[in-house]
Amino acid sequence: MNTVRQLDRVVIRFAGDSGDGMQLTGDRFTAETAKLGNDLSTLPNYPAEIRAPAGTLPGVSSFQIHFADSDILTPGDHPEVLIAMNPAALKANLRDLKPGGTIVVNTDEFTKRNLTKVGYDANPLEDDSLEDYQVHPVPLASLTIAALAEFEVSKKDAERSKNMFALGLVSWMYSRPTEATEAFLRGKFKNKPAIAEANIAALKAGWNYGETTEAFPVRFEIPPAKLAAGTYRNVTGNVALAWGITASGVATGLPVFLGAYPITPASDILHELSKHKRFGVTTVQAEDEIAAVGATLGASWGGALGVTTSSGPGIALKSETISLAVSLELPLIVVDVQRAGPSTGMPTKTEQADLVMAMFGRHGEAPIAILAPQSPSDCFDIMLEAARMATRYRTPVMVLSDGYIANGAEPWKLPDMADLPDLSVEFATEMNAVDAKGEQIFLPFQRDPETLARPWAVPGTPGLQHRIGGIEKADGTGDISYDPVNHDHMVRTRAAKIAGIDVPDLEVDDPNGDARVLVLGWGSTWGPIGAAVRALREKGVSIARAHLRYLNPMPHNTAAVLAKYDKVVVPEMNLGQLTMLLRANFPGNDVVGYNKVRGLPFTSNELQEALEEVIKNG
């Protein structure tokens, strides 16, 4: 008889060959866990190669999930449980596993050839190299093949179901319901019912293996988290971002136009939005990144909510067109799902090194608004903010997501449609000035005194025909102008327009009010910083934290917030880009960076140590 033990949290990593279906296995385990009401956070990690050579270290794909009975902020620093589908997965992930952790290992793959392929001289399952861990050797493949002997599927297809066997076993170990996965498999293989039933049988066989063998004496339960009341779903950043774009169309009342060229890790936004034509969303897969932003700008000119999505290398190509949009003063939303660079870099790995490009990576004085979501679900809200700024101020807005947010998932308390902001837009329809002869005229660059935005007069509007272009324009008339004074005025006016964008104040979390050190982050470091700060406070350390979602303009109280603390620590997955901006814009503060560029999110542990060090050494 198995005993059941209660846990408050656990971190599990599924690891296998990139053909082993680990991402799917992790996704399904996540869905089961979400359904149970645990709080959770996930970290998929996979190679850029679609199928790296089987059984090799570069071919290892993994999916980590942290779930708990209370709210959590990160996918966990170190897994307590590792599911290793082959020797490569064991070797690549063992160093991350907590001492004393549990390893479920697929012994079928531990052949001499596979061991040699990854540099094991001896079988680690047969020597004492794993004695610090609780190892469960399970012949996953052969058990799956045996379980499916009665099914009309090939041996190859049966073997491919071993990930579902593993999922069934781990679902049993952690008391996860599998009904939703069964329904999912029936849907996924609806044209291949034999395959669907084989996968479901493998899933059940895995569950029953845990239940009936004595290999696993303990199973665990993690009670639901006490989250705020509401309806929840699990969501990744890219999906939340795509839905935020869709919602922005609804909120503005404008048709959405997405121009995009496929690029990792942003392509899923294009995939998701191309499914949502019923919202009046048009997606154009352009011939290149430049055409993607060009078509988007053309659609914006015509009165659509224009959005283009890409990653660093693509954003670099779009730079000239973004500058044109600055000059034309038209709305344009540009999403940069950052990845490790420069150049191709590490396309599936995360980084925050495009901040300075977003700020300054254009020719001329070309300021734009910049926003950064702090978590997967925040991508939804940030897109509504991007739509508000772009349409209200007629400006490009760049949204800096990253690979960690894009592919990571978390529970999301679904917003009430009644709370969807009203972002309705008024196009210009009337003449807005009188000329010297007393005749009504239209001035395309006559500005709203409050926002400094110019009228958005879309082609097709009777009587308001006008010409716009990249050549400097006379303020007001929009006529070509090489007047030095006008150019200086226009450069300053475009800068003032961005600087004057209405953004909410920076909120500081400083519960004791006596902290001397402020930790200030932006973007996806929100979770790890929060977990580190929480751990420090549990140890009695006073520390304040704040997080910038608005990077340009920064909240208008930023200077006052920084001035309140002796030291400001800025953790970033770059070499200090926000640190540099803060030092330049708010001199006189002691701003120090904590910087790592490994293509991986910070662990809360390393941040905790780094922050403690700063506090200790003053």
Added chain:
Amino acid sequence: MADVKLDAPTLKAKDFKSSQEVRWCPGCGDYAILAAVQSFLPELGLEREKIAFISGIGCSSRFPYYLNTYGMHSIHGRAPAIATGLAVSRPDLSVWVVTGDGDALSIGGNHLIHALRRNVNLKILLFNNRIYGLTKGQYSPTSEPGKLTKSSPVGSVDAPFNPLSLALGSEATFVARTLDSDRAHLQEVLRAAAEHEGSAFVEIYQNCPIFNDNAFETLKNPDTRDMALIRLQDGEPIRFGDRVVVQSGYGLEVKDAADVDESDVVVHKADVDDPAYAFALSRLSGTELDHTPIGVFRNVKRPTYDEGVRRQVDEAAAGVDRKEALDRLLHSGDTWTVL
């Protein structure tokens, strides 16, 4: 746009003149093209606000500033991409692209070929003067080999594009060529382009009096033009001067009429589905201009990209309450409720 009707004009050429002073060099072929376009536009039968001209960078790209329509002077080479976005999202507009040999064929080559293969509802006017004018006289992708310019002081070693061959290779459904100096012909070609559903590609030979003067003199000079200029007329045998065009091998060839049986003279048909015919026509002359057809080379029907895109969206979006649908989308799949 899908439904341009060449109705009886109610506007006049002067209605299409903007308040901006035209600033091309004296004698530039662009003046003649502008005048021809301004006096043609009333024929579209559209209100001025329904027409949008988008250009890139170059001398020709100043064009939109001088028309009292909606206009955008954009960036180098990108006008077809920008115009694609506008044409897809605004079926009520007639969208025109004005570009040059450098803008369309050098820096913007990719956007041109993709607009043509997609068959977006755009009218693309390529002013080909075979030189970079705005940057003061470097060779262009249509300059003749050996050309002496500021950037090729001992002669260009670049092999040129044949713009019409390129357009045909890009699956263009409408391909034509005309001359800046022949207003009647230019307007006839514009009319056919405007009537075409899909991308219409029009190459206009345009003289640059400053950096490449008389580049098309062979086609304009009364002493040479009759032996060089081939005026294509749909349904008519192709003859010019005392010469005719006949089939030869895989292509076409020019022969003395006297040596050819009347029945062997090729009869021009722009609606021939196989682009090989129009391609062969485009190969009758290269940069040397010795046998240069003008007129409509190819004019065939193919579904347009923008209508295809819109149909998918319109069908999916018909009758949808978007707010309610958004709520359903957010709640789709696995959700759970915390009390």
